[in-house]
Amino acid sequence: MIRLENIGKRYQRSDVLQRIDWRIADSAFVLVTGRSGGGKTTLLSIMGGLTRPDEGRVLIDDVDIWRLSEPELAALRNRKLGFVFQFPSLIPTLRVLDNVLLPIAFGGRSPNREDREFAGSLLAMVGIADKEKAYPSQLSGGQQRRAAIARALINRPSIILADEPTGDLDESTEAEIMSLFQNINRQGVTIVMVTHALDYAALGTACLLKNQQLFPYPAGPSPESAAGEESRHGE
Ligand SMILES: Nc1ncnc2c1ncn2[C@@H]1O[C@H](COP(=O)(O)OP(=O)(O)OP(=O)(O)O)[C@@H](O)[C@H]1O
Numbered sequence: 001m002i003r004l005e006n007i008g009k010r011y012q013r014s015d016v017l018q019r020i021d022w023r024i025a026d027s028a029f030v031l032v033t034g035r036s037g038g039g040k041t042t043l044l045s046i047m048g049g050l051t052r053p054d055e056g057r058v059l060i061d062d063v064d065i066w067r068l069s070e071p072e073l074a075a076l077r078n079r080k081l082g083f084v085f086q087f088p089s090l091i092p093t094l095r096v097l098d099n100v101l102l103p104i105a106f107g108g109r110s111p112n113r114e115d116r117e118f119a120g121s122l123l124a125m126v127g128i129a130d131k132e133k134a135y136p137s138q139l140s141g142g143q144q145r146r147a148a149i150a151r152a153l154i155n156r157p158s159i160i161l162a163d164e165p166t167g168d169l170d171e172s173t174e175a176e177i178m179s180l181f182q183n184i185n186r187q188g189v190t191i192v193m194v195t196h197a198l199d200y201a202a203l204g205t206a207c208l209l210k211n212q213q214l215f216p217y218p219a220g221p222s223p224e225s226a227a228g229e230e231s232r233h234g235e
Pocket residue numbers: 011012016034035036037038039040041042043086
């Protein structure tokens with residue numbers, strides 16, 4: 001379970017996030033959309049222990065992550081979270097398989113044979129088993145995304161934070177990657193995804209980040225309007 005309580009963040013005195021409260025149940029699939037510059041990446045990185053909020057708390061399985069020491073936080077990130085970043089972040093000088101194994105080294109141990117086999121099976125799952133020995137520059141954009149997804153799964157995280165994992169991809173590759181995430185989610189992994197691909201909103205629960213706050217998307221009738229008040233149209 002991920003809980004955000006009263007999260008606030010500002011940069012140069014301008015508010016990016018204000019009083020955000022949010023609960024994400026285990027095994028949920030949550031999509032976040034909103035305009036460019038609206039704070040989606042900031043929100044994801046606060047949840048993921050990468051950007052410290054100015055206000056509020058983030059609890060992951062009841063641990064108040066921003067009260068941990070830096071090494072404790074790094075260990076929690078490494079153990080529980082898998083990140084798929086907005087911009088391709090494979091290491092160009094490492095082969096694809098070694099890129100996938102990288103979080104194991106960050107966790108402080110050398111990958112063993114079992115890790116290599118698991119990395120190979122993840123590459124097969126994301127559909128690029130034949131690219132194990134290739135370098136990132138030898139992969140298409142979609143294949144690089146797939147490798148980054150495999151890397152996010154190597155430590156068997158319970159939560160994946162994915163920031164526009166299908167950005168710049170054609171529709172059919174996007175559909176394939178979305179169904180990949182759906183399969184991962186069916187195995188019980190919580191997924192929080194920033195995306196503009198809201199054709200896929202039905203995969204889970206969608207939210208709109210707007211005016212520094214989160215709203216259900218598409219906006220449904222509020223409990224008050226359901227109780228008889230005139231419904232308000234538009235935003
Ligand atoms: N490290 C930083 N220092 C200063 N300002 C920042 C920093 N990171 C983000 N911002 C600002 O915070 C706002 C939100 O940025 P963020 O990257 O979270 O938006 P986003 O919703 O992910 O946008 P996009 O859809 O373009 O990726 C922007 O105005 C951005 O300029």
